[in-house]
Every structure is written in structure tokens, then in C-alpha cells.
Amino acid sequence: MPNDSAAIEVEKLTRRFGTFTAVDHVSFQVVRGEIFGFLGSNGSGKSTTIRILCGLLAPTDGTARVAGFDVRTQAEQIRTHIGYMSQKVSLYANLTVRENLLFFGGLYGLTPERVATRQALLFPRLGLSGLDRTLIREMSVGLKQRVALVSALLHDPEIVFLDEPTAGVDVLNRQVFWDLIRELAAEGKTLFVTTHYLDEMEYAHHVGFIDKGKLIGFDSPLGLKVAFAGGYPVRLRHDDPSVLMRAETHLRSAGYPVTVANEGEGRTMRVTLTDVSTAELDRFRHELHAIAPTLDFTDDLPSIEEVFAGMIRRRQAQEEGVQ
Amino acid sequence: MTRLGAKLSRLRTLLWREFIELRRDQFTLRILVLIPVLQLTLMAYAITTDFDHLPLCVLDRARTRETRQLLSDIAATGYFSIRPLTEADEVSLSFGRERCRAALLIPPDFSELITNHKEVRLGLLLDASDTTLATSTEGFLTAIVRTFYTHTRLERTPLTDRNLRPEAVGVVTPVRRVLFNPTLSGTAYTLPGLLGMICLFLTVFITAIALVRERETGTLEQLLVTPVTSTEVVLGKILPFGIVAMGAVIFCIGAGWLLFDLVPVGSTLLLLAVTPIFLLIGLAQGLLISSLARSSVDAVERSVLTMVPQMMLSDFLFPLALMSQPFRTLGEIFPLTHYLRVTRGIYLKGQGFVELWPEIAVLFFFLVLFVTLASRTIKKQG
Numbered sequence: 001m002p003n004d005s006a007a008i009e010v011e012k013l014t015r016r017f018g019t020f021t022a023v024d025h026v027s028f029q030v031v032r033g034e035i036f037g038f039l040g041s042n043g044s045g046k047s048t049t050i051r052i053l054c055g056l057l058a059p060t061d062g063t064a065r066v067a068g069f070d071v072r073t074q075a076e077q078i079r080t081h082i083g084y085m086s087q088k089v090s091l092y093a094n095l096t097v098r099e100n101l102l103f104f105g106g107l108y109g110l111t112p113e114r115v116a117t118r119q120a121l122l123f124p125r126l127g128l129s130g131l132d133r134t135l136i137r138e139m140s141v142g143l144k145q146r147v148a149l150v151s152a153l154l155h156d157p158e159i160v161f162l163d164e165p166t167a168g169v170d171v172l173n174r175q176v177f178w179d180l181i182r183e184l185a186a187e188g189k190t191l192f193v194t195t196h197y198l199d200e201m202e203y204a205h206h207v208g209f210i211d212k213g214k215l216i217g218f219d220s221p222l223g224l225k226v227a228f229a230g231g232y233p234v235r236l237r238h239d240d241p242s243v244l245m246r247a248e249t250h251l252r253s254a255g256y257p258v259t260v261a262n263e264g265e266g267r268t269m270r271v272t273l274t275d276v277s278t279a280e281l282d283r284f285r286h287e288l289h290a291i292a293p294t295l296d297f298t299d300d301l302p303s304i305e306e307v308f309a310g311m312i313r314r315r316q317a318q319e320e321g322v323q
Numbered sequence: 324m325t326r327l328g329a330k331l332s333r334l335r336t337l338l339w340r341e342f343i344e345l346r347r348d349q350f351t352l353r354i355l356v357l358i359p360v361l362q363l364t365l366m367a368y369a370i371t372t373d374f375d376h377l378p379l380c381v382l383d384r385a386r387t388r389e390t391r392q393l394l395s396d397i398a399a400t401g402y403f404s405i406r407p408l409t410e411a412d413e414v415s416l417s418f419g420r421e422r423c424r425a426a427l428l429i430p431p432d433f434s435e436l437i438t439n440h441k442e443v444r445l446g447l448l449l450d451a452s453d454t455t456l457a458t459s460t461e462g463f464l465t466a467i468v469r470t471f472y473t474h475t476r477l478e479r480t481p482l483t484d485r486n487l488r489p490e491a492v493g494v495v496t497p498v499r500r501v502l503f504n505p506t507l508s509g510t511a512y513t514l515p516g517l518l519g520m521i522c523l524f525l526t527v528f529i530t531a532i533a534l535v536r537e538r539e540t541g542t543l544e545q546l547l548v549t550p551v552t553s554t555e556v557v558l559g560k561i562l563p564f565g566i567v568a569m570g571a572v573i574f575c576i577g578a579g580w581l582l583f584d585l586v587p588v589g590s591t592l593l594l595l596a597v598t599p600i601f602l603l604i605g606l607a608q609g610l611l612i613s614s615l616a617r618s619s620v621d622a623v624e625r626s627v628l629t630m631v632p633q634m635m636l637s638d639f640l641f642p643l644a645l646m647s648q649p650f651r652t653l654g655e656i657f658p659l660t661h662y663l664r665v666t667r668g669i670y671l672k673g674q675g676f677v678e679l680w681p682e683i684a685v686l687f688f689f690l691v692l693f694v695t696l697a698s699r700t701i702k703k704q705g
Contacts (some may be wrong), residue, residue: 090544107333109333
């Protein structure tokens with residue numbers, strides 16, 4: 001059933017190429033105004049899913065609705081509501097920045113005045129001011145990517161698909177990109193982003209993992225990490241080992257699973273919290289404070305990268321176990 | 324904006340970009356300009372099949388008034404320049420070289436045989452490494468000698484009723500009348516063929532690469548996520564290159580007129596009306612290739628594979644009439660064959676729609692066939 005708050009609804013989406021199933025009964029929803037990170041290794045079915053959602057490829061089975069429109073029957077309507085930027089810089093190399101924008105704007109039925117307005121709005125935010133007359137072929141990859149992003153945003157789409165927008169881009173350029181992506185989300189746009197830089201997924205509201213055509217994980221970054229670690233691991237560190245010893249006894253009696261590890265000269269202790277609510281974290285901090293005022297904790301969550309790699313490894317182990 | 328208005332505005336945007344790119348893309352631009360100019364120059368000046376003062380060695384063993392008359396008749400045509408030889412050995416020494424592409428051997432008893440109304444056998448050595456040249460040499464010389472023979476006999480024989488009857492004179496003198504291209508000008512024959520070749524090159528080759536390149540750079544995918552329909556994308560490719568190719572055809576017709584004084588005997592308007600049909604066939608072939616090709620290199624190879632047999636079997640380079648039946652039949656399946664019949668028909672024979680409609684109908688059939696094939700293949704991929 002259509003959901004008003006969902007920008008993208010995917011239900012048992014399947015795409016087969018001959019006998020090969022690229023996308024296998026994938027279901028998820030992306031809420032309006034959020035950044036959705038879509039992760040998957042090469043050949044996982046990631047690009048196929050995006051191509052289906054953008055109306056470039058028809059699904060074999062299942063349904064998908066983008067901006068409330070069915071990808072099978074209403075691809076034409078979808079196109080005016082989405083922006084798409086692929087990892088290849090899909091601009092015309094022999095055209096200037098301005099000509100490219102006029103061209104793509106023209107295809108969306110935008111007047112040159114409208115293109116100029118959008119350009120004036122977006123260029124300063126991406127540090128592109130003054131580059132109107134530069135030929136695309138004379139620009140660096142980072143700059144080209146920014147122009148491509150502007151080109152995908154010209155018609156002010158509700159939903160923006162960014163397929164590896166920061167591929168081959170240096171750290172500084174990636175930062176410029178992600179600042180804009182987060183601003184856009186704050187303005188109410190929905191952003192569907194794939195990337196090879198998994199640390200970028202920390203910015204995402206939700207993350208989906210796809211592997212061998214199947215969605216193997218879908219949650220907030222924190223949710224995924226907690227699920228993978230089996231709780232919320234925190235790390236206690238104190239210069240005085242006796243303080244940590246007292247804390248250990250206290251926490252064990254309170255029922256917390258505690259592991260003690262030696263790290264360097266000082267002592268470090270790991271505790272896994274099962275409840276991740278803010279109230280629980282506050283209560284935990286309070287208890288530590290009671291033991292020693294200087295005792296505090298830092299989170300010891302796995303990175304998205306560790307979660308992603310770990311989940312794929314687990315799945316492989318399961319498959320081998322089955323066979 | 325209405326739907327049609329939006330469509331037209333998108334198409335205009337596509338064309339606008341294509342022409343900017345064409346102006347900036349040196350590679351395509353060079354191909355577009357160079358191909359017609361190069362082909363025109365090469366075909367018209369270098370690869371001329373015109374017969375002009377071909378070196379002809381003559382070993383005249385008779386050396387009589389009659390043989391001198393014969394030789395001056397040959398020289399007067401302007402097709403040959405005569406190089407007299409004195410020794411039989413010289414023939415084998417110089418024959419085959421550039422200064423002796425053909426040799427004529429006159430027997431010592433030439434004049435006696437003529438006077439006695441007997442058969443005269445002349446020796447003719449032909450360098451058949453160039454068959455066209457050899458055939459033409461034989462044809463020209465035979466015609467000249469027969470004319471000479473008849474004239475001499477008429478001069479020497481008192482005019483009687485018997486002599487004037489055709490079987491006595493006319494039958495043995497097949498004075499060849501060359502039709503349609505009376506000066507046997509190679510340019511006149513080549514230029515209409517060239518029009519076909521240029522159309523083929525500019526359409527098949529350029530379109531095949533253009534679309535594959537857009538797929539490789541990812542711009543095609545970018546286009547397809549916009550409201551542009553695939554029909555508009557295809558039209559956006561066909562129209563600009565069609566317009567450029569049409570321009571090239573008009574340029575060649577103009578160049579033929581200015582440089583070689585060649586004007587179609589028939590209707591130039593009909594020629595210009597049939598050309599777009601052939602251009603569209605080529606464009607559809609190019610699109611078909613580009614939708615099947617995996618890369619630019621692949622597209623180039625496929626275009627060459629498409630064009631070479633057409634060049635070979637379309638009457639452009641080698642006369643179809645001289646080929647064996649299977650090849651002649653094969654030649655019929657190439658649109659170029661039919662287009663060349665139209666261009667040559669109009670240029671050389673002054674044919675009009677009445678004579679050419681079957682060829683035009685075949686071209687229409689190919690147009691429908693290739694457009695259907697191309698649009699089906701493109702749709703299947705989308």
C-alpha cells in the first residue's frame with residue numbers, strides 16, 4: 001500500500017538476467033527527507049537496483065514506487081521527480097559548464113533564466129563560481145563531479161540518486177559534497193547514495209546492505225553496529241588500575257558483561273550495554289561517576305566497514321555450513 | 324507546455340548540443356570534412372579511369388602508306404601515344420613497363436592483304452594486370468582498326484549496288500557507339516558513385532561511433548533518466564548527421580559542376596529527393612551497429628565489416644555485370660547498389676522517376692526494414 005512518508009518503496013523487487021538473479025526479492029523503504037546509504041560490493045546488485053528505481057531497467061518481479069509512482073507503468077512521471085548522478089561523470093566533455101547545464105536543464109523543460117537561478121543558488125555552495133565558460137574536458141575529476149551534481153539538481157528534484165558520487169575524489173572534495181548532501185536532506189530532499197567510502201555512511205540516516213542480490217541488513221548506522229556487536233560496547237580507561245578494578249566488581253555485580261584487556265601501560269576495560277537508549281546511557285554514566293568522578297567511557301562500536309565486511313563473512317560462513 | 328511542444332523543445336535542445344559538439348570535436352569534424360574532399364580528389368584526379376594518351380608500342384613490319392594511315396588514325400583519337408619499335412626483340416624488352424602498356428604488331432603483308440580484300444590479322448599484346456585498361460585498349464583499338472579497314476575497302480572498291488548492301492560493308496564494321504557517357508569520362512562515372520560512398524561513410528560510420536561513445540562516457544544513461552524519450556534521442560542523432568551528410572552531397576554535386584563541369588543529365592531535384600531515403604537507411608544501419616557494439620573499437624570494426632562488402636558488390640568499384648551470378652544476387656541486397664543505379668541513372672542517363680521507381684521502391688523497402696530493426700534493438704536494450 002502507498003505510504004505518504006515514503007519517498008521510495010521497494011517490495012520483493014527481483015531482476016533476473018537469463019538464469020542470473022541480480023536482485024533477489026529486495027524490500028525496503030526510504031523515508032522522505034533522509035539520506036539513505038546503499039552499500040554493496042561490485043556485482044552485488046546495487047547498480048541494478050538503482051537502474052530499476054531510475055526507470056532505466058524494468059524489474060522482472062516485485063514492485064517499486066519512487067515518489068509515489070510505479071517504476072513499471074509511470075517511469076515518465078518518475079523522471080521529472082528524480083535527479084541522477086552516476087559515478088561516470090556524465091557530462092559532455094566538449095561543452096562548457098554553462099552549456100552542459102543549459103542542455104540538461106533544457107531536457108527538463110527549464111528556461112535559461114531558471115537554469116541561471118538554480119546555478120546562482122548552487123554554485124557558491126560547491127565552490128564553482130566563475131567556472132561557467134570552462135570546458136568540462138579541462139576540469140579536474142573533483143570539479144567535474146560537482147558540476148554533475150549541480151546538473152542532477154537543476155530541476156529541483158524531490159529524490160536524488162547519487163551512484164558513487166565521490167569515486168576518485170580527494171578528501172576535501174568529498175567533504176564539500178557531503179556538506180551539500182546533508183544540507184539538501186535538511187531541506188527535505190531524499191538522497192539515495194551509494195559509495196565505496198564506508199566512513200561516509202556515518203552521515204546516512206539509514207543504511208542498506210546488499211550482497212549477492214539479497215538485502216542482508218537495513219537499519220540506522222548505529223542500529224547496524226549494535227546489532228553486529230550484539231550490544232553497545234563501551235570502553236573504560238583509567239590511569240589508576242585500582243579504580244578500574246573497583247568498577248569491574250561493581251559492574252559485574254550489576255549484571256554487565258565485562259571483559260578486561262591490557263592495552264599499553266594503562267588498563268582498559270570493555271563493557272557491553274544491551275540497552276542503547278539515552279536514558280540507559282545516562283544511568284550508566286551516573287553509576288561510573290559514583291565509582292570514581294574521573295571515570296568516563298567512550299563507545300567502542302565497530303565501524304560501518306567492519307560491520308559490512310563482517311556480515312558478508314558471516315553469510316559466506318553460513319553458506320559454506322549449509323553446503 | 325503541450326506534449327508536442329515539450330517534445331520539440333527537447334529535440335531542439337538535443338540538436339543544439341550536437342552541433343556545438345560537432346564544432347568542437349576535431350576528430351568528427353575532420354572526418355566529416357575530409358572524407359568527401361579526399362574521396363572527391365582521389366577519385367576524380369588520381370584514380371582516374373580516363374583514357375588519355377596511353378603509351379602504345381607499335382612494331383610496324385609493313386611500313387607502307389596504309390600502315391602510316393592506320394597509325395595516324397590511332398594517334399588522332401588522342402587515346403594513345405604511339406611509340407614506334409624497330410626490332411621484334413624490343414617488344415619483349417619493353418612490354419609491361421610503364422612506357423609500353425600495350426603493343427600493336429603489324430604484319431609485313433598488311434597492305435597486300437587489304438588490297439586483296441583478305442583477312443588481316445594484327446597482333447595485339449595487352450597488359451592485363453589492369454583488366455579495365457586492357458579491356459578498354461582492346462575495345463578502342465578494335466574499333467579504330469575496323470573503321471580504318473572499312474574506309475580503305477570503300478576507297479578502293481568501285482561503288483556498286485552490291486557494295487552498298489549492309490552485309491557487304493556495315494556488318495563487318497561494328498563502329499562502337501558509346502552511350503550515356505560519350506567521352507568515356509571516368510569522373511562522370513565515379514562522381515555519382517562517390518555520392519553513394521560519402522552518404523554511406525557519413526551515416527553508418529559516424530552514427531555508429533557517436534552513440535557508442537555516448538554510452539561509454541555515460542551520457543546516454545544520463546539522457547535516459549531525463550524526460551527525454553528514446554525516440555527523441557535517436558532523432559537527435561539522426562537529424563544532425565543527416566543534415567551534415569545532405570550538405571556533403573550538395574557540396575559534391577556542386578564540386579562536380581565547378582571542377583569537372585559535371586551536371587546531372589536528369590533531374591537534380593529527383594536526386595536530392597531520393598538521397599534522404601538512402602541517408603536514413605545508412606543512419607539506421609549506424610544505429611543498429613551502435614546498439615550491438617560493445618565499444619567504440621567494436622563499432623568501428625562492425626562499420627567496416629558493413630561497408631566493405633557494399634563497396635565491393637555495389638557496382639561502385641567493380642562492375643556487377645562482370646561478376647558471377649551468386650555475387651550479382653548478393654549485390655542486390657545492398658542498398659548502395661540501388662542508390663548507385665539512381666545516381667548514375669540521373670547523372671549519366673538522364674533517367675527520371677518513370678525509369679527509376681523500382682530502385683526507389685527497393686530503397687523504401689530497405690528504409691522500413693532497417694528502421695524497424697534498429698528501433699527494435701534499441702527498445703530491447705531499454
